[in-house]
Amino acid sequence: MKNIRNILIPLCIFVLFSCEDELTKVPNFISEDNIFESESLTEAYLAKIYQDLRFINFGGDNGYNVGMIPAIGGEHICYADWQTPNTTYQRTYSAAAGDGPVGYYPWNNIRDANYVIENIANSSSFEQGYIDAKTAEAKYLRAHMYFEMVKRYGGVPLITEVQYVDDPEETLYPSRSTEQEIYDFIISELDAAIPFLSTDPTGGQGRVDRWTALSLKSRAALYAASIANFGEVQLDGVVGIPNAQAESYYQMSYDASKEILDSGNFSLYNAYDDKVENYINLFLDDGNSEVIFAQVFEPIVKGTGFDRLAFPAEFRGGWGCNFPVLYDIVELFDFQDGRLGTSISRDELTANNSWDIDEFFGNRDPRFRASVFYPETTFKGGLIYFHSSTLYTNNVGEKVESTSGNLDRGGEVWPAAAHPRNVRNTGLLRRKSVNESLDLPNSGESGQDFSIFRLGEIYLNLAEAAFYLNNMDESLAAINMLRERVDMPLYDQITEDNLRKERQVELCFETHRYWDLVRWRIAPEYLDDVRMKGLVFKYDLDEDRYIVTLKNAEPVTREFGPERYYFPIDQGIIADNPKWIQNPGY
Structure with a gap:
């Protein structure tokens, strides 16, 4: 819906595509009419669409929004309640409140994809094979954006031509297509693109x-x-x-x-x-x-802060401990001996029972052990600790509980309690995608x-x-x-x-x-009227076993009614285009 006759081609995109020569030939502002006479400019234009598509959401303090969809899906939350993933799963979804940070309305980016599709065919400089390939690439990117919208809202307006401010109202303010029409459009666009993609x-x-x-x-x-x-x-x-x-x-x-x-x-x-x-x-x-x-991603040049956010407290270079894993998802991981993940009943998680840590975690599906930090996980040549205290028999034969200092565990230095950041939320942290080879990672250093x-x-x-x-x-x-x-x-x-x-x-x-x-x-069965759980670990030094109990890991009870199968349409969107009728239940 924008009327753009000139676009800014960022210097970094030129460098990315090795277009140094172009920088000496053109000013920073380039007429859109010239884009499709230069492969360098065309690639830069497409690169901007890629960049703005948000395949993975790395917003929020250099990346904590990567946890947004896992948080609303009951997998892991974020460290602090003020962080966007936590406010997103805790929010009330209504017509008045809208869809909040999880919303996605990429109309400007769709307009740019439409511009490529409409105009590259008019190039007098490109071979037909290049035109077909770049058209197919833009069709894919447009289809991907529509998929991100349809899974949130159902049917949305289907805009396949560049809009200008002086277009008639029926063009500028289209009605919502049906959900089936959007899915059929996505699939037909992919079918049209596939023969021309590498x-x-x-x-x-x-x-x-x-x-x-x-x-x-x-x-x-x-x-x-x-x-x-x-x-x-x-x-x-x-x-x-x-x-x-x-x-x-x-x-x-x-x-x-x-x-x-x-x-x-x-x-x-x-x-x-x-x-x-x-x-x-x-x-x-x-x-x-x-x-x-x-x-x-590439370290420093185009890196993220993922490891800075994810590293356990013992090895963090910055924020750390930012993705606490919920016990509810842990129970889905079965044991290698065939037992179900739920074979350890929650009723058994009391102060009267103790567990060998390998019995509790170490024999689970290798995908669990590769995806979650749990007590005594080996990392960077050391151990990750999650216990809140240690029980042991002192020199006068009394069983005592300590929360500070170090103890001796068979010649090994044993902390009486783990770092508070490890313990604070669920007693478990996300390991999947964490790069162990980094040393005290900072913002921008993660390149995986x-x-x-x-x-x-x-x-x-x-x-x-x-x-x-x-x-x-x-x-x-x-x-x-x-x-x-x-x-x-x-x-x-x-x-x-x-x-x-x-x-x-x-x-x-x-x-x-x-x-x-x-x-x-089936989302209400797992996400409605529930407070997800975390674990509290106390270590018994005499027995080399853990007392494991449950705790509420979230400050509020989750709500997920059947209306949430679709997010509410933001009121600003409806105010801009009244043909955007609101979704059911809002």
Whole structure:
């Protein structure tokens, strides 16, 4: 909705694309009419769309908003209640309050994608192959933005042409399309783009290719299928998809997933024999065989503060301890001997029981041990502590409890209590994606990439689509591929429950669980009328065991009514365009 005749091309984008010569030829302000006569300017224009798309939200003190979707999905929260992820899960969602920080209305960025699609074809300088490839890239980016909106709001206005302020009102203020129309648009745009995108895998370097587009198709079609299968059509289809459409969307998701898996371009990461070490490094070994598309970072030049925020207190260089893991998600991780993660009943977590830490945590799924810091986790050659006090027998034979100083544990220095930052919230911290090789990390020093699409998700997408297409053998085989990688007992049959649990475990903290609970229409079972739990650890030095008890990890009881399957439309949006009717329940 903006009328822009000149755009600012940032110096940093020119440097990024090695366009030094252009800097000597053009001023900082460049007419839009000249963009598509120069590959350097075209690449810079597209780079700005990538930059503004927000594949991963690293806002907030150099990155704590990366925890926003895990927080509203009940996986991990943030250290302090004032931080945006915590205010987001605690907020009341209403017409008056709107959707808050989780909202996403990328109209300016969509306008820029539309501008590429409309105008690059008029270039007198480019070969047709280049025009087709860049048009396809812009179509993908536009489709990705619409997917981010449709999963939040259902149907939204579908704007596929550049708008100008002197356009007629019916052009400037369109009505909301139906949710099905938006999903169909996303899929059709991807189908149009796929033939012109590179078949050479470039997504690991942060550039869209054929496999990136197929991955979004795999995911988006699966979401549409779920909404048709489990949802309800309301507002004449502005939200909801007719149930009769579910099978066709499952088939589309299955076909896209199958093409990726059959391509031979990707494989499950298996670089290390140790299953915990292997899963840790899956998220640190940039551009590895499993990564289909990643948001790429480089230390200092284009780094993040993720490790500064995530490091445990013993090794932090700055804020630290910022992503406390909720015990509710821990219970989804089963044990390698076949016991369920819930086989340790919450009723057993009392002051009268004590636990060997390996019995409690160490024999769980290797994906848990690779994803969560827990008591006595080995890190950087030392141990991470989470106990609030230590019980021991003193020199006069009395059992006492200490919270300060150091004790002797068989010749090893043992702190009577862990650092308060480790203990404060849940007694557990996020480990997934944390780079152990950094030394006291500061802002901007984290350079690990963040996968937007990886092969593990594609196996899960295929398994889910195959399940609902009644292809149980293929669904089971796909799930067992992931379990075999981490030496977990293989399933002998596939069920809806173990299919969904496997997805939550494999993709934990990767911004999937919230959206999955919503599209399956089961979010109230896990996120309504509940206060998530943390753990309190007391260490018994005499027994080398822990007393483990539960505590409330959150200051408020979560609320999630069925209206929350869609976020409310911000009142400012409706004031600007009254055709944006409000979502049901608000």
